[in-house]
Amino acid sequence: MTxxxxxxxxxxxxxxxxxxxxxxDERAFGALFNTFLPKIYPFIIKFxxxxxxxxxxxxxxxxRVWLSRDxxxxxxxxxxxxxxxxxxxxxxxxxxxxxxxxxxxxxxVEPDPVNSTHESFALKELNRLxxxxxxxxxxxxxxxxxxxxxxxxxxxxxxxxLNISPxxxxxxxxxALKFIREYLVKYGxxxxxxxxxxxxxxxFFADSPKQIPGLLITDSRRK
Amino acid sequence: MSTQRLTWLLEQHLADSITxxxxxxxxxxxxxxxxxxxxxxxxxxxxxxxxxxxPVEAAPWQKMIQDIVNIDKAPATPAKRPARVFGIYRWAAAxxxxxxxxxxxxxxxxxxxxxxxxxxxxxxxxxxxxPLQKNSLLLADGSRISLDEVSNGKIATLEGTTITKLDSxxxxxxxxxxxxxxxxxxxxxxxGQYEVVLPDGSHVWLNAASAIRFPASFTGKERxxxxxxxxxxxxxxxxxxxxxIHSGNMVTSVMGTAFDIKAYPGEQSMTVAVQRGIVKVQSxxxxxxxxxxxxxxxVMANASAVQSNIDTAIIAGWKKGNLYYKDEQLADIVADLQxxxxxxxxxxxxxxxxxxxxxxxxxxTGLAKALAIICRITDAKLxxxxxxxxxx
Numbered sequence: 131m132t133x134x135x136x137x138x139x140x141x142x143x144x145x146x147x148x149x150x151x152x153x154x155d156e157r158a159f160g161a162l163f164n165t166f167l168p169k170i171y172p173f174i175i176k177f178x179x180x181x182x183x184x185x186x187x188x189x190x191x192x193x194r195v196w197l198s199r200d201x202x203x204x205x206x207x208x209x210x211x212x213x214x215x216x217x218x219x220x221x222x223x224x225x226x227x228x229x230x231x232x233x234x235x236x237x238x239v240e241p242d243p244v245n246s247t248h249e250s251f252a253l254k255e256l257n258r259l260x261x262x263x264x265x266x267x268x269x270x271x272x273x274x275x276x277x278x279x280x281x282x283x284x285x286x287x288x289x290x291x292l293n294i295s296p297x298x299x300x301x302x303x304x305x306a307l308k309f310i311r312e313y314l315v316k317y318g319x320x321x322x323x324x325x326x327x328x329x330x331x332x333x334f335f336a337d338s339p340k341q342i343p344g345l346l347i348t349d350s351r352r353k
Numbered sequence: 354m355s356t357q358r359l360t361w362l363l364e365q366h367l368a369d370s371i372t373x374x375x376x377x378x379x380x381x382x383x384x385x386x387x388x389x390x391x392x393x394x395x396x397x398x399x400x401x402x403x404x405x406x407x408p409v410e411a412a413p414w415q416k417m418i419q420d421i422v423n424i425d426k427a428p429a430t431p432a433k434r435p436a437r438v439f440g441i442y443r444w445a446a447a448x449x450x451x452x453x454x455x456x457x458x459x460x461x462x463x464x465x466x467x468x469x470x471x472x473x474x475x476x477x478x479x480x481x482x483x484p485l486q487k488n489s490l491l492l493a494d495g496s497r498i499s500l501d502e503v504s505n506g507k508i509a510t511l512e513g514t515t516i517t518k519l520d521s522x523x524x525x526x527x528x529x530x531x532x533x534x535x536x537x538x539x540x541x542x543x544x545g546q547y548e549v550v551l552p553d554g555s556h557v558w559l560n561a562a563s564a565i566r567f568p569a570s571f572t573g574k575e576r577x578x579x580x581x582x583x584x585x586x587x588x589x590x591x592x593x594x595x596x597x598i599h600s601g602n603m604v605t606s607v608m609g610t611a612f613d614i615k616a617y618p619g620e621q622s623m624t625v626a627v628q629r630g631i632v633k634v635q636s637x638x639x640x641x642x643x644x645x646x647x648x649x650x651x652v653m654a655n656a657s658a659v660q661s662n663i664d665t666a667i668i669a670g671w672k673k674g675n676l677y678y679k680d681e682q683l684a685d686i687v688a689d690l691q692x693x694x695x696x697x698x699x700x701x702x703x704x705x706x707x708x709x710x711x712x713x714x715x716x717x718t719g720l721a722k723a724l725a726i727i728c729r730i731t732d733a734k735l736x737x738x739x740x741x742x743x744x745x
Contacts, residue, residue, distance in 0.1 A: 224392070256424055279425055280427050
């Protein structure tokens, strides 16, 4: 029997993987992660000289990929794009470390034992913020989003159940993700949407960034 | 600021050979916002030219994947999630057998198996992970009715739907349309069988160790259900509303017909055989076969589909205890016998498992005699050890 835990059944073609991820396919996302991890990890570990810092950069890179998934189908060179996202994270890390005088003392970047729940707290906080955003969606859009994410239903399935067209479902999911990103920006979690055509680079600069420890980097340097 | 200088400084840092003075230079460079794009560009280039390599420890990364995809879900209810997630893999692995096709079909399967398995919505009861001990009905609220232990008559009332039991049959009657769709799961034990009359009047006979998930009332443009295992369907015609059965990534859709689907997880093939009408069989979105009366299609693990004629008199013979196996691998026949007789049978020789065999008998023949017949055909030896049959 074929095991589901390996990626044997997945198409090697990266573009195809990105397409599947853009439709919300979690397994394709796992495969994408496993495809790119060996390509970005060696550099990032050399660059940060710290395993936890490398993990943080990689996690943030892929959180961005996941929360921008609706845009992935528009990208021509997904591999190049992912490297760009990862190197942006490296840049932010470098800048943050230097401004905090930590860059050249990697030891201090290591989370201290007392703070070991730090990382999961940050994830929880992001999860909570996204939950807040979803709750602010209009009723139908919220329902569609929950069916897609919490119940794992596909676009055609949701369309059939709600008796609406698959396109309506798709649009609702895209709008929901866009709203989530904008909501996160308000809380200082910044998305590099400038990588995609048609979105405004100014979105990069939030009005009142609120720092969430250990999480997506908030950059208020130009205020 | 020259690209070369910045690249060189970064290289020194990467190689751990940067001097104190160069560090300060790098610090100053990064503090200057004008260098942002240049830094990003150089970092991206260096990253792409680095030799790929896998991190020593794999576990944290697999957890990270899960953490990320869970980030935009409703916060998990801590006690329940892990067990359910485990469940997905078991069944999805079974479904994956069929899935060696194009990515479109792959995607379809993932979504489908997930519907069944990752769902935490209370209106979506789960298909059983392994065959249950007893024939049972699982309702949307999570309550389970053991069907052999309740007496005939009304056994449950859902919103606008009544469920009545009559011997080895349950009947769904919809009195008013409910706004929400509630799903129920009917499961049979090994050696069990059960019939359900769905709210649209369609009949489904479940063979042993099988399960179907269906809505207590049909709404929308499709009558959609999921099947694990084998069932015979007699579908009531409904104008422009097809009846669609999902089993793994195999999708069978009909208007109004009678046919049998055999799709047990983990077996070499799935079969659809048509007794009446026209049946469409797809793998994901790819059309595999349009079957008419007396035709069947066998969908192999590599997704190839082989059509052949079948005598309509023997389709779903299992309903009467008739067991027909035509050109099937011995391992699949034995798996079927284990389910029908609720017995443990082992084949101790690899070549035997793949032996293509044609054999038929009635359930009344009894397992011991049936196995003796099989051993004679395949030139194998049968022994019994601690209640387990061994073929070698």
